[in-house]
Amino acid sequence: MLLPHLVAAINEAKDIINDPSTKKEDVAQLRQACASLGNALEDPADRLLNQAFQIQDLIIARMGIQLGVFDQSQPIFGPCDVADRSGCDPALASRILRALASLSLLDITQEGKYKLNKSSKSLIDGGMVHDCIILTVDLALKMSANTLAFFESNGYHNPTNASRGAFQHTFETSLPFFEWLPSQPRLQNAFNRFMEATAGGVSPAQWVEWFPVVPKFQELYERSQKDKKSLTFVDVGGGHGHEAKAVMSRFSHLPCRFIVQDGPEYVKTHDAQLESGEQGSLERMEYNFFNKQPVEHAHVYFLGRVLHNWPEVQSRQILQNIRQAMDQDSVLLIYDWVLSDNPTDMTPEQTRDDWAMMTLFSAPERSESGWQALLDSASLELLNLWTSPEANGSRRSSLLEVVVKT
Numbered sequence: 488m489l490l491p492h493l494v495a496a497i498n499e500a501k502d503i504i505n506d507p508s509t510k511k512e513d514v515a516q517l518r519q520a521c522a523s524l525g526n527a528l529e530d531p532a533d534r535l536l537n538q539a540f541q542i543q544d545l546i547i548a549r550m551g552i553q554l555g556v557f558d559q560s561q562p563i564f565g566p567c568d569v570a571d572r573s574g575c576d577p578a579l580a581s582r583i584l585r586a587l588a589s590l591s592l593l594d595i596t597q598e599g600k601y602k603l604n605k606s607s608k609s610l611i612d613g614g615m616v617h618d619c620i621i622l623t624v625d626l627a628l629k630m631s632a633n634t635l636a637f638f639e640s641n642g643y644h645n646p647t648n649a650s651r652g653a654f655q656h657t658f659e660t661s662l663p664f665f666e667w668l669p670s671q672p673r674l675q676n677a678f679n680r681f682m683e684a685t686a687g688g689v690s691p692a693q694w695v696e697w698f699p700v701v702p703k704f705q706e707l708y709e710r711s712q713k714d715k716k717s718l719t720f721v722d723v724g725g726g727h728g729h730e731a732k733a734v735m736s737r738f739s740h741l742p743c744r745f746i747v748q749d750g751p752e753y754v755k756t757h758d759a760q761l762e763s764g765e766q767g768s769l770e771r772m773e774y775n776f777f778n779k780q781p782v783e784h785a786h787v788y789f790l791g792r793v794l795h796n797w798p799e800v801q802s803r804q805i806l807q808n809i810r811q812a813m814d815q816d817s818v819l820l821i822y823d824w825v826l827s828d829n830p831t832d833m834t835p836e837q838t839r840d841d842w843a844m845m846t847l848f849s850a851p852e853r854s855e856s857g858w859q860a861l862l863d864s865a866s867l868e869l870l871n872l873w874t875s876p877e878a879n880g881s882r883r884s885s886l887l888e889v890v891v892k893t
């Protein structure tokens with residue numbers, strides 16, 4: 488294809504993606520093609536240079552959030568309105584609004600005032616981008632800036648101690664991240680909502696689309712009937728239970744007991760709340776997964792995006808506690824990332840995930856052989872590895888189907 492035609496086709500693509508009849512999968516494919524074209528057009532060193540200059544964008548957005556710019560009830564507003572509401576100097580408010588508009592996060596009216604646009608709506612309190620900006624600026628950027636100093640202080644050792652990593656060095660604590668988080672309500676809120684919004688990449692329990700949940704659960708259900716036990720699904724470290732709820736709705740034709748286990752702050756927010764589906768019920772249970780698993784012989788134990796938050800020692804302990812509660816018929820489903828063992832397959836997104844796990848948790852993203860070794864050390868066996876047919880960026884989520892090693 489001649490270059491002018493290619494340029495015309497790319498320009499036309501803008502109209503196609505705004506057309507409501509365009510399929511989500513086609514847009515995802517287009518996004519991937521554009522990303523790879525972008526990579527071919529831009530030298531990686533130039534990209535790094537651009538990123539270095541763009542770091543301010545995040546801080547500007549964070550300032551906008553802090554001053555409540557995106558939560559305006561006034562349709563049209565100016566620096567004095569922001570200053571009145573937030574106590575910010577009007578001259579500073581003026582610079583922030585101008586900066587947000589230059590990033591297209593606000594629109595400017597003909598009178599030189601400001602108004603929210605489609606993008607600014609994602610930055611409203613409770614929006615996914617809003618939470619991501621808070622987590623990035625208040626947590627990740629602080630930690631990233633301190634990572635070098637941490638490695639200088641630890642003699643450049645690969646971090647494997649959940650209580651002594653870049654995170655602890657930055658926030659001057661000896662607590663692992665999840666024990667520290669409840670003391671930071673703003674971050675805890677943003678984290679919970681972000682986890683909920685990003686479960687499965689696009690929607691909670693996206694794995695039920697490509698894991699044969701109905702026949703598998705049917706088989707387990709029939710077994711439970713023979714044993715005269717009710718079918719039980721335990722979501723260990725399940726947060727607000729979005730994964731369990733999504734499975735519950737998919738599985739509403741069979742009676743099943745869904746138990747969501749997590750720390751007290753999760754159980755408290757749902758205290759005395761029993762969510763009932765057509766057939767199933769969802770129970771909240773306060774449980775620390777480093778202790779003995781209280782629900783024994785459940786049919787399904789589920790660990791969604793938990794183990795990549797922990798180094799080997801703690802991951803093994805979590806698995807062993809589940810292993811001890813499992814019987815020969817129990818299945819453990821682990822929903823997590825699985826990297827390739829071949830370094831040439833590693834994508835920038837996977838690298839960023841791995842780096843984030845290292846700095847925040849002193850933990851790794853694991854390759855298939857890494858998972859095999861971890862499961863083996865907890866006397867568990869990988870029965871099947873299911874992988875999402877749809878890529879989320881340049882990575883695919885996986886579901887490890889695990890049984891007790893015989």
Ligand SMILES: C[S@@+](CC[C@H](N)C(=O)[O-])C[C@H]1O[C@@H](n2cnc3c(N)ncnc32)[C@H](O)[C@@H]1O
Pocket residue numbers: 665682683686723724725726727730748749750774775776777790791792793796
């Ligand atoms: C990354 S989030 C994943 C949440 C959910 N499974 C998902 O996929 O969205 C990790 C979860 O583990 C929980 N967690 C951390 N330490 C825990 C512990 N010691 N016992 C139980 N849950 C814990 C956290 O509170 C959080 O909800």
